[in-house]
Amino acid sequence: MNHLTPDEIAQFDEEGYLVFEGLFDHDLNERIKADVDQLMIDREKGERPMLMAYPELGLLTSEPGVVDRVADLMNGKKFVHHHIHARWQLPGERGVAWHQDYAQLPQTNRSHLMVHVFMYMDGLNGEVGDLLVMPGTHKKIMANDAYRQFQFEDLPGSRTIDSLAPGSIIIVHSALQHARRPKPGGGIYKRYFIDTSYCEEGILWPSYPNIAEINRVALETGCDRNGKYAFLYDTSQFFERRDYMDRFNEKNQGSIVLQL
Template identity: 50%
Template sequence: MSAEPAAAGLSAQQTENFQRDGYLILEGFLTPEYNERLIAEVDELMADRANGGKPLLTSYREMGLLTSHPPMMAMIESLMGPRFAMHHIHSVRHDAGHSGVAWHQDYEQEPHTNRSHVMVHVFYYLNGLNGEIGDLLVLPGSQTIVVERSLSLFGTEDLPGSVCVDRLPPGSAVIVHSAVWHARRPKPGGEERGRYFIDISYCQHGVLWPAYGTVKEVNQEALRQGFDRGGRYRHVYDSSRFFDRRPLKQRFDRNNEGSLLLRLKDR
């Protein structure tokens, strides 16, 4: 795992496009061989879940290796600089009849007041998109608008200027600024062909990010399995970059009234 050639990262044009639009489509990003291994592993995961298991995704080799996939790490470095940490990995197979997800954004902050540091979600569409089961909707440029997470009043309708991504070849990846508004529009069809989806999120160093209960376990398992590739990507699994939002959130909600700016008065 150590003698991999240095990956190139994003071109200046791609970086500029990402900064303007808040997303970047990488068609056929994964090699067919790796992609096939990932698809087989997502099937294995779905079977494990059907049997009542709740396994850590970093206990699966191929998905675990994807969290530090060197070509993607180089691209994330183009957007964030050399230091960032994984927020989560989610994997699932969406089968026919999937209900979709209404408009929302996924930037982690409590409360939402700025976008000072970069957080991204990388959406991997292992068997592409073909207009069945669910399309990706994205609103270019919306990553600069500071809003709370849910925009569910818009459902999965088109918004002015929104883009519908419904055709992607297998192994494609979409790097999405986590604050960009996006949705999954439910579509008929796909009875013969589930939609394989992996979502991995990374947060730029420099601030602490809200996270949930499993970061430590996920990272410990990743390091145990050597997914940091000899230490080259150890920072990706640094749990100290996150804080548990839940206890603070309750206290904050009790005190959240009027203009927070006034709290600086007389300091």
Template identity: 35%
Template structure:
């Protein structure tokens, strides 16, 4: 398989590139000090069963209630979520204020299955279809040939299609796709959340390294967005209680930018 070089940031207009392709690669964005603290937190989140508890709380909220810990309550994850160079870049793409939507953290082993083509944009109740939702895909340990690859379909964010409109294609190679398979530790890929993308399993399963992956998303202010989890209000309250975002990002954890949660 031929790997198409990803579109990378440059001085000539990353916002234009993002608008055209729907993605932006930021190699080595995260500093080493943050990475040294981030990786053990991901291990703690996974190995102590906290991730499974969070999933259970989302699937059966009446039975489990809010999880005892959410990702943004871990110090390095909170720092990542509000990392100034990241938020400044997102603000430039948004062209205005934005709100935090969700934060997911996982360590994926070499045997992890691929994930079919999909997009992650949530609906909102505003009148403006062009309101932007951005996913920041963080790879604290980088990406290499021993890990699952990220495939994106440039330009597909301009379609009006359901999240699973290409799921029947599995993780198959599509014309015009870009494959991102080689990134240094601490790299981030920004996606327009409406961009179709897939995760491909490594060709030789079981022989690779763990793939550390943290997914954070942000929504442009202007419509009320559908929240990601049933305990979303509790998560935003915890963030405000911790003082995350501060005065510089007043809308970042504001509940008024969301509708009620609806499963499915």
């Protein structure tokens, strides 16, 4: 079943995240990991590959088990795909300090929903990069780096996720504060990590560079699954942030409301 229960939707609204253990079957999981392995080889050669061009990673952006659950959180409203990242991490890699990923310039409201989907192809076992989350922080308006001074520390009310089955995903409200705690590792374990992101339609969202080209490749390579998920790759829902930053920095003085 690819849909959420009312209790799960209520939990997401309250806490800002949902965990789904072992969502992907073994065969799909292995194909995705093979794509990530090839991606890392290509990067090692100095290439800057587009993830949409890798068959399993591209299709992952429209994976029904993910997208249909996101659709339930959007409550019947249209939404688009924002980005996909992928890599694996090894023992001893540096962590990522507390932050949130809601894409808005500047951070002023949460009128439209944005979610990230964290995917752990080999799960988590406490050896490489625990995930830390701070439930409820998606309800607060704050800068992306508002908690960064706390690095990877446990905070009052925070939770540590360090045990997940292979093929697990976590859907998080993009404004949820989270971190990756570095770990020394205990063997040859790799932390395969992929994140995708989706934005509710109705406003323009800051885009990643080359969004038009990324969406063109997605449609040409069949990521829309015979048109069923073509709505995900709508470039018209984004703006190029670099086109606005100089003007914003010039006008960013005092109370912005007085300039409306």
